[in-house]
Amino acid sequence: MPSTAAGLLQVGVLVAALAAVYRPFGDYMARVYSGTRHSRVERVIYRLARVDPASEQRWSTYAFGVLGFSFVGIVFLYVLQRVQSVLPFDYDRGNVPEGIAFNTAVSFVTNTNWQSYVPETVMGHAVQLVGLTVQNFVSAAVGMAVAVALVRGFTRQRTDRLGNFWVDLVRGTIRVLLPVAFVFAIVLVALGVVMSFRSGVDVDGQTVAIAPVASQEVIKELGTNGGGVLNANSAHPFENPNGWTNLVEVFLILVIPVCLTRTFGTLVGDRRQGYVLIGVMGVLWSAMLTVVWVAEAHGLRPLEGKELRFGIPSSALFANTTTATSTGAVNSMHDSYTGLGGGATLLNMLFGEMTPGGVGTGLYSILVMAVIAMFLAGLMVGRTPEYLGKKLGRREVTAAAVSILAMPTVLLIGAGVTALLPSTPGYLNNSGEHGLTEILYAYASASNNNGSAFAGITATSDWFQASLGVCMALGRIVPIVAVLCLAGSLAAQRATPATAGTLPTTGPLFASVLGGSVVLVAALTFVPALALGPIAEALL
């Protein structure tokens, strides 16, 4: 069978698998977050952690929960790396240096999972499991919790309560992520992914590093995290040995962000509201996949940085999915992509990670964009904008704007300053336009909490470690606080009944306005920078 036909069939299989689980899994997540009963395991967790699951929180307390949890997460992960030499399974890799430890701690807590370290020589198995795996779970659960809190802002009326952050966090971890991760970890082992506590295996006289991969591989994809257990990430045959594992991993990346649109529709009591979101996400994802695929198929060195078992179609599918979801895992090296193909993966991130975006983060990002879109539509027709029965006044639009603008602001400041530093060219792997793209990609990846890289860049200097760390933190925290503020002010409102003048938010008109807003905001913000990097390169 020709490669393109097989590739198209593969996309068909993927879409069919997602369609099959869309309703049951989406509705399951809706029940998880709206149910009132606590399982026995959860009650034990609440008792041990001394939190009251029955108490409901204001938006500010909910936000303090997220901030506090993230802060202690960073400190815990930093300390864990700094004392690695006393932990088991460290294989003399020693304590992780301060710069890497700081960057990695921020990176994993913010769901970025940027790999500024070489796992084979820096990270022992204990830190990988007790530190990195844990944040893979809980940072994903935080994203889902914030998304659910925003949905409650739309569904609740005249209340100052958004739910309980600890309950949402624990339920997302225990009822959603953990069971799926366990089942698919076993599936991946059966398909060939390794799970070993040794440091290396002998292959024809050479030692090849090995690790307990399977358990982390699953949650790395399922939680749209992306930090590799091994340096080559999901391009490493121990992480992703064949076409089957590749499909499973792409499926795991997409399953929660995609199905959360169903969860959303179910929770707001109108499933068409969710269908329109997945429609917009799906159209943009498909369009960008086409660009990456065609560009890579016509490259000068199409196999450079790609694994032969994946070839062009499976590499393009993975690259497009990982950058459209804030995952950042890679099964091929994006730095070696064509100007157009690599530029498209960059543009996926610049859309703000909502096509379909990360777990939870994708849903709340597109809902914020919907608020902006309705505001723009309201300006055009001269009416007070509404969305899902809630009026979008000054406070709501301001919160949405802050949430949307946080990422471009930190990205462009970070990349701009870096491009001006005299020392920067020494850290780039490529010169000229491609070098600028490496810088842009790094700051886009950090600010969007994606974590993939044009990996030729040597981002280990203090400047990169610190500035990228700050971009990750601000790119995560500012939108979350703004989103929770938005949720709080929405929940306080009484619902406005729909009238003849209400713009329906389920049809193709709304879908066009929403999709257009995603593209327009990214274009207005980033065209000048893109023109100097990937666009110039694609025209070479």
Add this chain to the structure above:
Amino acid sequence: MNNLLKQALAGLRVLLVLTVVTGVLYPTAVWAVSRLPGLHDHAEAVDTTLVAVDREGDEWFHTRPSAASPPASGGSNKGEHDAGYDAVVAERRAAVARREGVPADRVPDDAVTASASGLDPHISAAYADLQVPRVARATGLGEDLVRRLVADSVDGRGGGVLGEPGVNVTALNRALAAAR
């Protein structure tokens, strides 16, 4: 401020409990299941053919070029307009053509480009084909036998659809060693 501190302390307690669940119990459970007889050899990569390292000598099939610096895995991360890397690729092409005694335009792309992991176990059918005469000469095995071993070492697409087919160099070289 008080509220933030209170939430942070609650966060620390929740984090510690979830660390036990997701960082200790969960991986231990996956590891325990991976000890089952049907899974153990996968999990421990026993006699693995998932990765390939290049073996020196004309009696072996060669892998794709590796840009990794062991023990770390990885690729070259070179963009397609990198002039310096053009020269590296041209040099590799000339070397392969010299080694196999063929014109440079017969050398396939996978023979001169570095994979993403630096451990790619596969080469294209064309690159395997190119190496058959040399390996047959150096090992004293007939070309027909070597070609049959190559055919036996092909990993097809998963389910006929997923991924791309390739010749597994590690499996092929072990089959060669066994045949001698």
